Amino acid sequence: MTYQSLIEDALTGHTADYCEVRLEESDSTRLTYRGKSLDDINMTSGKGGAVRACVNGSWGFASFNDLADLPSRVKAATNQARSLASGNNGETTMLAEVEPHVDIVEPVIVKDPREISLNEKTRLADHYNDIVWKQPGIVSSDIIYGDNSRKVAFGNTDGTYIEQEVVHAICRISAQARDGADVQQAGFSIGALGDYGLFEGLDEQVAEAAERAVGLLKAKPLTGGQRTVILDPVLAGVFVHEAFGHLSEADNVYENDKLKELMYMGRKFGGDHLNFTDGAAQPGMRGSYKYDDEGTPSALTPLVRDGVLVGRLHSRETAAKTGEAPTGNARAINYRFPPIVRMTNTFIENGEATFDDLLEGVEDGVYVKNWYGGMTQHEMFTFSSGEAYMIRNGEVQEAVRPVMLSGNLFETLENVDAVANDRGFNQGGGCGKGGQMPLPVGTGSPHIRIRNCLISGA
Amino acid sequence: MAANHEHLLDLATSAHKNAEVFAVSSERRHVEFEANRPKNIGQSQSSGIALRIINGDGRIGFSSTTDEDKIDELVDRTNALSEFGAEAKFQFPTASDYPSVETVDDATYSVTDDQLLSFGRSAIDAILSEFPEALCAADFSVSSGQQRLLNSKGVDVAHSHTSCSFYMGVELIRGTDMLSIWDGIVLTGPVDEPNADRIVNRLLTKLRNSQNILDAPSGKDIPVLFSPVGFNGTFLPPLLSGFNGKNVATGSSPLIDRWGEKMLDERISITDDPLHPMTPASRAMDDEGIPSRPLDFVRNGVVGEPFLDLQTAGEVGQDSTGCGMRSVATTPSPSTSYVTMEGGETPNDAMFDGIKQGILVEQLLGAGQGNELGGDFRANLSLGFLIEDGEIVGRVKDTMISGNVYETLNNVDKISEQPETVWGTRSLPWVLTRGVEVAVSQ
Numbered sequence: 001m002t003y004q005s006l007i008e009d010a011l012t013g014h015t016a017d018y019c020e021v022r023l024e025e026s027d028s029t030r031l032t033y034r035g036k037s038l039d040d041i042n043m044t045s046g047k048g049g050a051v052r053a054c055v056n057g058s059w060g061f062a063s064f065n066d067l068a069d070l071p072s073r074v075k076a077a078t079n080q081a082r083s084l085a086s087g088n089n090g091e092t093t094m095l096a097e098v099e100p101h102v103d104i105v106e107p108v109i110v111k112d113p114r115e116i117s118l119n120e121k122t123r124l125a126d127h128y129n130d131i132v133w134k135q136p137g138i139v140s141s142d143i144i145y146g147d148n149s150r151k152v153a154f155g156n157t158d159g160t161y162i163e164q165e166v167v168h169a170i171c172r173i174s175a176q177a178r179d180g181a182d183v184q185q186a187g188f189s190i191g192a193l194g195d196y197g198l199f200e201g202l203d204e205q206v207a208e209a210a211e212r213a214v215g216l217l218k219a220k221p222l223t224g225g226q227r228t229v230i231l232d233p234v235l236a237g238v239f240v241h242e243a244f245g246h247l248s249e250a251d252n253v254y255e256n257d258k259l260k261e262l263m264y265m266g267r268k269f270g271g272d273h274l275n276f277t278d279g280a281a282q283p284g285m286r287g288s289y290k291y292d293d294e295g296t297p298s299a300l301t302p303l304v305r306d307g308v309l310v311g312r313l314h315s316r317e318t319a320a321k322t323g324e325a326p327t328g329n330a331r332a333i334n335y336r337f338p339p340i341v342r343m344t345n346t347f348i349e350n351g352e353a354t355f356d357d358l359l360e361g362v363e364d365g366v367y368v369k370n371w372y373g374g375m376t377q378h379e380m381f382t383f384s385s386g387e388a389y390m391i392r393n394g395e396v397q398e399a400v401r402p403v404m405l406s407g408n409l410f411e412t413l414e415n416v417d418a419v420a421n422d423r424g425f426n427q428g429g430g431c432g433k434g435g436q437m438p439l440p441v442g443t444g445s446p447h448i449r450i451r452n453c454l455i456s457g458a
Numbered sequence: 459m460a461a462n463h464e465h466l467l468d469l470a471t472s473a474h475k476n477a478e479v480f481a482v483s484s485e486r487r488h489v490e491f492e493a494n495r496p497k498n499i500g501q502s503q504s505s506g507i508a509l510r511i512i513n514g515d516g517r518i519g520f521s522s523t524t525d526e527d528k529i530d531e532l533v534d535r536t537n538a539l540s541e542f543g544a545e546a547k548f549q550f551p552t553a554s555d556y557p558s559v560e561t562v563d564d565a566t567y568s569v570t571d572d573q574l575l576s577f578g579r580s581a582i583d584a585i586l587s588e589f590p591e592a593l594c595a596a597d598f599s600v601s602s603g604q605q606r607l608l609n610s611k612g613v614d615v616a617h618s619h620t621s622c623s624f625y626m627g628v629e630l631i632r633g634t635d636m637l638s639i640w641d642g643i644v645l646t647g648p649v650d651e652p653n654a655d656r657i658v659n660r661l662l663t664k665l666r667n668s669q670n671i672l673d674a675p676s677g678k679d680i681p682v683l684f685s686p687v688g689f690n691g692t693f694l695p696p697l698l699s700g701f702n703g704k705n706v707a708t709g710s711s712p713l714i715d716r717w718g719e720k721m722l723d724e725r726i727s728i729t730d731d732p733l734h735p736m737t738p739a740s741r742a743m744d745d746e747g748i749p750s751r752p753l754d755f756v757r758n759g760v761v762g763e764p765f766l767d768l769q770t771a772g773e774v775g776q777d778s779t780g781c782g783m784r785s786v787a788t789t790p791s792p793s794t795s796y797v798t799m800e801g802g803e804t805p806n807d808a809m810f811d812g813i814k815q816g817i818l819v820e821q822l823l824g825a826g827q828g829n830e831l832g833g834d835f836r837a838n839l840s841l842g843f844l845i846e847d848g849e850i851v852g853r854v855k856d857t858m859i860s861g862n863v864y865e866t867l868n869n870v871d872k873i874s875e876q877p878e879t880v881w882g883t884r885s886l887p888w889v890l891t892r893g894v895e896v897a898v899s900q
Contacts, residue, residue: 025525035708038544040520043535044787047525048504061500065524080499080571087575088495122542140710176831181712181864183832224858224897225676255493256593258631336502373827378629378636380856382824382838404827406838406858406899410634454899456828456836456858 003163007155010070016053016060016078017093020156021070022293023049024335027114028148031121033129035140038122050335053077057091058084063336096319096326098296100159105290107165108283110195113147114167121145124199128206132175135210137217140176142187145169145199150334152293160295167194168286168440170428173202175210177217184216184401186386188370189428191286191440212387212399221401222388222455228365229405229453230358233424235371235385237443240276240348241431242374242381243409244269248278248303248311249329249433250318251341252378259378262410267309270413273351276304278313280328280344285442286427287344291328294339298328315341333436340434345442351419358418358449365391366455368403371429379409404456412450420447462529463608466509469533471610474540476512478550478610480745481505482786484603485567489574491596494582496575506786509533512550513540518769520789547772550609554749556742560735563647566620567602574598577624577654584658585628589665596626598649605745613747621738623882624649628661635671635855639664639821639841641687644882646736664820664841670852672844674817676898681816681871682859683809683845686878686886688819692837694797694884696830696863697728701755701763703770703781703792710831712864713761723870724759725802732780732795738882739795746782746790753779755797767792798885802873809874809888810848817896818843818850819859828860836860856899869893 001009007021025047032040050063051073060081062073085091125143132141151165174187186209192198231239246252253259279300280289289298294316301311314322315330318341330339370386384404390397423446430438463479470477483505490498508522509532519540521532582594599622606616625642641657641664643649684692705711713721732741732750741750746768754762766774767782767790782790821841828836839857843850874888 034704038542039704040544040789041539041542042787042789043521043539045523045525045528045531046506046787047523047528058496059498061498063500063502063504065505066503066526076501080501083571084489084496084499084575118539118542140705140708176708176710178710178712181716181833183710183712183829185829185831224860224895226899256629256631258591258593259636262631262634336504338498338500373824375824375827377638377823377840379634380636380823380838380840382827382858384824384827402829404824404836404838404858404860406824406856408856408899411899452899454856454858454897456860456895456897 003153004155004161006070007153007161010074011155011157014074014078014157016055016081018095018157019051019053019074019078020154020294021049021051021074022335023067023153024150026148026150028146030144030146031125033125033141033143036129036133048335051077052338053081054093055081056085056088057093058088059338060084061338094320095316098158098316098326101291101295101297102161105162105164107149107167108194109167111197112167112194113169113196114149116196128173128202131203131206132210135175135207135214137177137214138175138210139178142172142174144172154293154295156295162291162295164289164291166289169196169198171199173206173209175213177213179217182217184213186212186216191427193284193286193288215399216401219399219401222366222403224456226452226454228362228449228451229455230365230367230391230447230449232369232447233422233445234426235368235383236348236445236448237426238371238374238383238429240445241343241346241441241443242376242383243407243412244276244303245278245343245346246376247378247409248313249341249343250312250314250322253312254318254321263309265309268307269304269309270307270416272306273419274304274307274413274416275349277302277347277349278343278345282345285345285425286440287442292330292339293332294330296326296328296330298344301327313341313343315339331439333439337436340436342433342439343431343441345444347443348419348445348448350421350423350446353418353420355420355422355447358420358447359391359394359396362391362394366403367391367396368405372402382406406454406456412453415451415453416448417451418449422446463606466507466529466532467608467610470509470511470536473533473537474511474513476550476610478510479608480508480605480784480786482603482605484601486599486601487571488597488599489571489578491578491582491594494586494594496578499571508786509536510789511536511540512546513537516546517541518543518546522787548768550611551613551747552611553613556615556749557733559733559740559742561617561619561646561740563620566622566646566648567600569600569622569648581626581654581658585661588662589630591630593629594626599623607745607747609747615743615747617741617743620646622647622649624654624657626657626661628665630665637668642881644738646738646740667843667850668853671855672852674844674854674857674896674898675815676896678893678895680896681813681890681892682894682896683813683816683818683888683890685818685820685888686880687821689886689889690880690884691822691825692819692835693863693867695826696833696835698794699830700833701765703764703766705831706764707770707773712833717761717763719761720759721761721864722756722759722867725870725873726756726759726867727800728756729754729798730765730794730796731798734796737796741795744780744782745784746778748778748780748782750780765792765794796883799877799887801875801877801887804872804874806874806876806888809872809890810845813845813848816845817854818845833863835863858897859894861894866891866894
């Protein structure tokens with residue numbers, strides 16, 4: 001039986017207000033180098049499914065590897081939702097209208113990683129590892145290359161049936177240098193949709209990371225406190241994801257009246273040069289897709305225009321409950337999880353300044369590049385640079401130890417006082433939320449400058 | 459699928475002399491509350507199987523699947539991968555006598571959805587009765603799992619475990635301040651009322667202590683007190699990375715060549731104890747069939763031994779310490795179980811005594827983004843308090859801490875007598891330190 005008929009049969013005669021079935025197949029390959037040699041090479045195939053049912057606003061969810069007897073999974077999820085709903089008096093199921101679609105979406109492929117032999121993948125990883133180890137002072141290295149394909153068949157009780165496949169490739173390379181108990185590391189993380197090419201031609205970047213790791217042993221740590229910082233496009237992308245993106249996910253807001261009062265449409269968050277957008281409809285990035293995991297078509301959603309809040313990210317439920325339009329941001333990392341509101345590709349739009357304009361007049365600041373990570377808890381956020389350089393008298397000078405930056409949504413955005421016109425993209429990130437990690441996301445931003453940004457000591 | 463395990467092992471063994479099959483299956487049920495109301499209820503069934511071989515050239519092949527129809531393909535695929543695999547620095551072990559440790563409570567999976575829901579409702583009611591404007595989220599789950607390990611040297615061991623977890627988060631918004639506090643526990647047996655009450659009471663205490671927002675002092679000479687949860691989040695990740703067999707084998711651990719040396723305060727003793735009964739990490743053997751045993755990471759400030767799986771043990775020329783853990787989709791890697799730190803000299807309720815002005819660290823935001831491998835820690839305090847004259851006087855915000863674990867844990871003022879359980883897999887005391895750098899946004 002085809003997935004389509006399996007799903008249609010399972011949903012026939014359902015008794016929920018709404019029900020959906022997802023069946024998935026996945027294949028992944030991963031190479032890990034640790035130190036001088038290959039540590040792990042691994043191929044995993046997966047198959048599983050999930051059913052989600054809504055009754056009077058309560059959700060029942062079942063996930064499974066055993067795909068036999070789907071109709072009973074539908075019944076079980078529906079019954080659970082119904083029993084939960086019996087304790088929620090007066091709730092009703094509210095889901096934004098989405099026109100039913102029947103579609104088959106082929107994966108975006110630039111250079112198919114699945115068609116590259118293991119021989120070639122290991123040859124290239126060996127080659128990069130050799131470059132790392134050519135640098136004197138390196139004590140260890142990590143190289144991770146991975147590709148995976150995920151094919152999802154999705155059907156719901158509104159008549160939507162979609163088969164959609166995505167292929168991702170990621171690569172992380174880091175080099176470690178040690179002096180006694182002082183261990184420093186430097187590296188980078190990149191990703192691409194359907195393109196093995198991301199793993200090719202990295203010689204220069206790899207050599208530079210190894211050199212930087214050794215250089216960091218001599219770099220001085222900064223004292224913690226507030227400084228002017230200039231973020232490169234990679235780190236500024238992490239900044240918009242952490243500092244603003246998470247709070248524009250409507251599941252944080254739709255049942256939280258106090259937060260609604262703070263995050264109201266039309267609120268001014270900063271200068272007119274602030275323009276933020278999120279969307280999976282931006283083609284060819286790791287957060288790109290045609291339909292989300294509820295079958296809603298993707299979009300490009302303006303979040304901030306001229307410093308003013310103008311939009312947020314939705315699932316069908318959060319859209320209906322806030323009276324806003326669905327944006328196609330309901331995503332599940334795989335069949336073990338229900339879709340929740342997530343970012344896709346998040347952007348700071350170009351401003352008018354140049355990088356030199358940003359540097360001008362900075363007497364004692366820090367130029368931060370590249371990323372280690374970032375986290376958000378409501379209005380508080382932190383994010384970490386992979387590189388940091390002193391800025392004195394408007395010039396980028398010596399490297400210092402990488403720093404962690406921290407801020408507060410309601411203050412830090414107002415302190416972004418300049419946005420450059422040199423947007424760059426980063427696709428090496430994976431986002432975590434509700435136990436679902438790492439979800440492929442992309443970011444894009446020009447250089448930005450933040451006044452009075454709190455940085456940690458190191 | 460049980461019959462398939464032997465069949466797969468036979469197939470793989472006939473192709474190669476050395477093979478190992480690892481199979482898991484589990485069930486889980488959970489209920490979730492959002493915005494003070496039950497919102498989601500779910501169940502999951504999962505199963506999978508992994509094959510690992512050492513081929514004729516001594517190279518490792520590994521592959522896994524959750525698709526029953528693809529089990530027969532595993533042998534060919536694993537074989538093909540082994541051509542590129544890492545050189546095996548070990549042999550699969552033979553069968554051993556395993557210690558006995560309790561890991562199952564039959565009552566756990568019998569807890570009904572209705573019971574989970576009623577627990578959640580009463581916990582949320584208790585918070586709302588004192589803080590009616592709070593928004594609570596909660597997640598209760600019960601799970602039951604089995605795994606089986608077979609290898610060509612005659613190991614055939616099964617391990618079962620149950621667990622019950624309860625997490626609760628409370629959010630309170632006042633002006634543009636968004637306070638978010640969480641707590642939780644994982645047990646082998648069912649979470650009972652006293653356990654749930656303890657978590658609710660801890661949350662209430664933190665909410666009460668958060669009513670004023672005060673300015674934190676900044677600098678490097680402020681006494682910083684770590685609660686067991688704060689200690690866990692701040693110090694254990696950078697510290698344990700130094701003991702991790704992977705980092706030891708590659709030479710990137712700062713502890714290389716320093717085993718047996720005194721590196722931390724002499725009152726500090728930290729042990730990993732998989733034989734501690736009825737914790738979510740209790741186990742008689744690891745996922746490679748090596749008997750479990752307690753490991754001293756630090757004894758009276760002296761660094762003891764790393765945690766190793768078979769491969770990393772082979773790389774450093776030692777025996778596995780029984781710490782090879784894995785999910786079905788990954789090869790084993792060194793991992794800890796139940797990490798405990800011994801209590802010290804100060805009664806728990808006297809830990810605040812004598813602190814003129816200091817900071818209490820509870821929850822961190824962004825820990826682990828820095829250079830953990832070198833022992834560095836740094837994070838924003840997502841929940842921290844100002845201590846004055848031995849009392850908590852309010853909450854601090856927009857405050858970051860940073861330092862290095864090997865320096866800070868040599869600069870310890872006081873350690874509490876009684877360790878407390880953290881998230882079910884740690885048992886840690888309160889620790890008062892000096893020399894942590896505190897940076898504050900003005």
